[in-house]
Amino acid sequence: MSLTLRSLNLRLLPVQIGILVCFALMTTWLRMPVALFGLTNYYNARFSLLVAMLVTIALWFATGMPGFRRMARSRTRALFMLTLLILVIWAYMSGAWAYVASTRPHIASNAALAWTVAALFVVVVASAAPTPRAVVGVLVACITIVALITIAQSVQQRSLGLYSLGEFTFFAGRDGVSILNAGEQRYVRPYGLYPHPNMLGGLLMTGVLLVASVLLSERKVLIPEDREKEAGEDGHRGATRRLLSPLPVSSRLNTLFSLSLLASLAFIFYALLLTFSRAAWIGLAAGAVALLPHVRLRVWRLLPLVAIAVVVGGAFVWQYRPLLAVRTGVATESIELRSVADRVVYTDFALRAIEEQPLLGQGAGNFPWRAAAYIEETFFDLKGDHVHHVFLGVWAELGAVGFGLFVLALALGVEASLRAMRKRAGYILPLPAVIAFAVVGLFDHYPYSQLPFMALWWGMLAAAAYEPAG
Secondary structure, eight states: OOOOTTTSOTTTHHHHHHHHHHHHHTTSOOBOSSOGGGOTTOGGGGBHHHHHHHHHHHHHHHTTOTTHHHHHTSHHHHHHHHHHHHHHHHHHHGGGTOTTTTTOTHHHHHHHHHHHHHHHHHHHHHHHOOOHHHHHHHHHHHHHHHHHHHHHHHHHTBOOSOGGGTOOOOBTTSTTOOEEEETTEEEEOOOTTSSSHHHHHHHHHHHHHHHHHHHHSSSOTTSOSSGGGOOOGGGOHHHHHHHHSOOOOOHHHHHHHHHHHHHHHHHHHHHHHHTTOHHHHHHHHHHHHHHGGGSOOOHHHHHHHHHHHHHHHHHHHHHHHHHHHHHTTSSOOHHHHHHHHHHHHHHHHHHHHHHHSTTTOSOTTOHHHHHHHHHHTSOOOOOOOOOSOHHHHHHHHHHHHHHHHHHHHHHHHHHHHHHHHHHTTTOOTTHHHHHHHHHHTTTOSHHHHSHHHHHHHHHHHHHHTOOOOO
């Protein structure tokens, strides 16, 4: 069936383009000089991503919420969305009893704002998104660019001056810069387009898993799936999907595409290793484990991935073995010992905060302030910060009620994704990366505390739950 302007659903197209722009912006920390709506006390109000998400959500409402009724007919997906929206309401309600409600009420409102926009974006993605292939394609392209920037930063041992893309200024002599030491060797960890190397590691981990998912899928991402069966509301959804999906190509071009994916995988994997993010490395392993059971294993399909892992990983280990020994605990350095000790302290603070308010929590976004109060009672040279554990952080801030809603929403999203995978046999795509983020959340807080990663985590889950019509 050929694509014509008459068959194109112009009502859905702007929303789908907006969704892809949002996913692209999740790969950078690009912020506006002025806060949206003059909300100067709201940290999240300066994200360019927030503006893009709001515009996309507004377009979806303005065009009559396309796809919503079809999405709501799926019980699992509807429960997933409903649970997430109830969690948003609970986050807003927590501002009433938040730890700093009387002195800094905007703290809870800022966190609730992130939850609100992220949850509405998830509803839009689940209702009107392009195929997971389109989402994965945009993410892989952007992450490959970030990987090249990461490698260049590692070589230069400083920022590259890409400030218009969201890059932070960093170099060896700047306070607060993440540096690894192994005897006389010093290494400035790359930041990519984020404010911390661990966040960069999480993004690159996502890229590795997405590329591997495409390469191991039964059918390649270039070949559109069930084109004639994808007609959705008004019979036009399939036409729009075809516009946003690559057209069929020759076997030679398919081979070239696969080779380019393998090259991208090598760059992204090497860049991931250069971040020295232990949580991202563990998350990658967990995502790989989640990936393999859903693939009909064939040796020829796995061999290129294994070869890249061995060659790139071996080169990295040989190049950075003293630093690797320090980072993995084989050798000891004061900086690494301090990092581990700080995490233990914040974990203890989170458990104390949960014990104080087990049901209601300390309020959305309020744990760093409660931790700061605990620190005042000690001799620790620390500042209030998030606990490096997503699930403890959720419980500490939103209580048992919020924790239950969070885990239930995550479980329902995974279940909806597994159901969708069975309907589009041969495609894995975003789900292993979603699982990897859940594992990263056992060691770091950014998938929960930072808007770009909150939107990326839950947005990929919504994209993975996409079900073809028919």
